[in-house]
Amino acid sequence: MTHRKPLIAGNWKMYKSVAAAVATVLELKPLVSNANHCEVLIAPPFTAIKTVADRVEGSNLFVAGQDVAAEGAEGAFTGEVGAEMLREAGCTHVIVGHSERRQFYGETDERVARKARRALDAGLIPIICIGETLAEREAGQAEAVVERQIKESTATLTAEDLIRIVAAYEPVWAIGTGRAATPEIAQAMHHNVRGVFENVFGSEAASSVRILYGGSVKPENIAEYMREPDVDGALVGGASLQPDSFSKIVFYNRD
Numbered sequence: 001m002t003h004r005k006p007l008i009a010g011n012w013k014m015y016k017s018v019a020a021a022v023a024t025v026l027e028l029k030p031l032v033s034n035a036n037h038c039e040v041l042i043a044p045p046f047t048a049i050k051t052v053a054d055r056v057e058g059s060n061l062f063v064a065g066q067d068v069a070a071e072g073a074e075g076a077f078t079g080e081v082g083a084e085m086l087r088e089a090g091c092t093h094v095i096v097g098h099s100e101r102r103q104f105y106g107e108t109d110e111r112v113a114r115k116a117r118r119a120l121d122a123g124l125i126p127i128i129c130i131g132e133t134l135a136e137r138e139a140g141q142a143e144a145v146v147e148r149q150i151k152e153s154t155a156t157l158t159a160e161d162l163i164r165i166v167a168a169y170e171p172v173w174a175i176g177t178g179r180a181a182t183p184e185i186a187q188a189m190h191h192n193v194r195g196v197f198e199n200v201f202g203s204e205a206a207s208s209v210r211i212l213y214g215g216s217v218k219p220e221n222i223a224e225y226m227r228e229p230d231v232d233g234a235l236v237g238g239a240s241l242q243p244d245s246f247s248k249i250v251f252y253n254r255d
């Protein structure tokens, strides 16, 4: 089986001033500097990206944007930030299709697919988020919803692209609620997602792509997710804001 290096990603959402972001990252950097078993990434708000990226240069920390324009490198798109701009500011990755973007800003699978394409074309790794709502799960539609999201959100990609992207399964009912999915639920959905990738892109690409779990991940529960065969890391919101809790998640393999 292809070795998939785990990725632990922190999404800071709309938290932290530039000063607070710098303070956090300066504290985090030495705490995770010898994390060789996984990749570590943080996604600060746009305003702090450049400063944070400058401070982590040469370290093992990757920096991501939380969103990217679906349009071109530049243009009359007020409020948008292009993929090349993120690259220039020091990003290597970008989150696309986070459920908060889908829920509050009308993000569609079609737009997510265009954003993923833009990211790849600019040399960024897109972290493509998918996940069902509570109503969809209770109606027995979780698998169908996630299957549709992942197919349509990767519609612009080839098998070669798939190897470079990261997928993140984040059930909406588990985000910021303290109600984490069980490792069994996560594993079952990750397995389904990999199955969709296999059907669309072939088994080689499907076995290489990393699938993160997200939704109330904490230092106390990360190890049980990481034991599941199709869970290749985590996308962490609340618990990524503090260096102490985030570094404990990074070192999920320690007792």
Ligand code: PEP
Binding pocket: 011, 170, 174, 175, 176, 177, 178, 214, 215, 216, 217, 235, 236, 237, 238, 239
């Ligand atoms: C997220 O925002 O991607 C997330 C998973 O948040 P939390 O860890 O706070 O549930």
